[in-house]
Amino acid sequence: MALSLAPRPTVAEPPIRPSISPSHAVPALLIEHVTKRFVAGRKKKPVVAVNDVSLRIERGEVYGVLGANGGGKSTLIRLVSTLLTLDSGRVEVFGHDIERDEMAVKRMINRVSVDAAFFKKLSPAENLVYAARLYGLDAARARQEAIRILSRLGIKESRLTRPLEQMSRGMQQKVAIARSILTSPTLLLLDEPTTGLDPRSKLDVQSFIEELRDSHGATIVLTTHDLVEAERLCDRIGILNDGRLVVEGTADQLKEMVARDHGEDPTLQAVFMTYTGRSLDDDVEEESAEDDE
């Protein structure tokens, strides 16, 4: 069946939540009515990157954030990462307010972004020990832990002392994941960690995220354009469109809903198109603009 653009929900609509079963425990991540605007120039109208978003993620949950480029995914991740200030609303990480208790929050989180950002002239070992020291970790122990994590991700110990610039993009991204895990974050923010990776590296990273979820009980927020990845890894999925959270639920719930309410095929792609009003191909073509969110 040919996929068609579905009408977007009006901005005033609250997100559609087919199954809300609020827990009384302190959530891993609580976002309440968060809004973030940017002003591009002195006289330009502010762009609302994140618009009154509220969501709650429980401990041990993998929460997927889908959305078109410019939809607000990376801005939301940056807000939780304390890299942006909130215009309004509040964010709590394991009960700690990110503005009032910023340092405690920083100790609990880590992030992997779409581009593996490192000092490329330095080796993985030097980069990882540097990162570990910033989090108060012992350098020798951090090195041992890095070897273990990278080995699990398929990188040999012998590669650890060569400059990162000599590594492939996929390997660099694996080192970025190792860096984020090294600090034992209780909330891991993965901002398109597999974008641009070859199929093998992508599978390695996805398997590792599954392992983190299943064995370590990590709470993960994952933004991705890969719907198969989202369906495979995420317990729940939220879709951001124009900065608004328009729908959230499990993959099965969303598929069922789009089939029932909109007469679409019960696929995540149909869900994406229905709630973002654009095709997946449009989105991928704008990949390079992702960081402008």
Next chain:
Amino acid sequence: MTTLAREMKASYAFVERNFYLTKRYWGWEVGWLVYALAGALSITLIGQDQGDQRLLISLLIGAVFWNYVSIVFSFIAETVAWERWEGTLEYTFMAPIRRYTQLVGSTFFAVVYGLIHTGFVLLVLTLFFGLDLSRADFVTAATFTLLGSLSLVGIGMMAAILPLLYVERGAQMTFVLQSLLLLFSGVYFRIEILPHWMQVVSSFSPGTYLLDGVRRGLMDGAPVTALLHDVWPLVVMAVILIPLGVWMFGRAERYAKRTGKLKRVG
């Protein structure tokens, strides 16, 4: 682990990282050294040309000071600019460390590296011109260099704000501050020849007192105790400028987080 121990460990991370980076870019370091030596020699040869030994030493000290300031400033300014270029800035700002921890680590390395680099330039120039520094008081020169460095670090922290606020050209804008220091500190001339208003401005530059102290120490063999009128302004400036630099950097960070300027560019 106590907060202080954790912050010191984090501070050391910046020292170690910059050491590794300097080691990896050793070719650039050699090139930079040649550049610094050629520049200092060119300036100092003016004194040779004039046949004035005192002028020669005065210019030599000015050239060496200028080299030192350039190194300290460029390293501190690169605290932000380099990280933005590599894309690591967001990771550093996400880390659970105080901002002064980052600045202390970066500036400590900058000062130590600058002293080694400048010491080498001074040694080569001294040998080149066959200078007789037997009357020089090196304790005075070292004391003023260290005291002056503290004030310069404070100004350097303020300079590091520029790459934070101005994403594309911020690093280059730190040259403006450097050039003002060059003009108002009497690097290559006596402050007394400046118009009165410029002399007033000069009295607020740590470079003025640093250079005067070093020159008096190396050229006249004056002990520190004879130069207390140059010491106390440096102490006062350090006490004011370092906390002010940290505070201003914090304000700039807040602004950058509000406007989204921490994001990678380039």
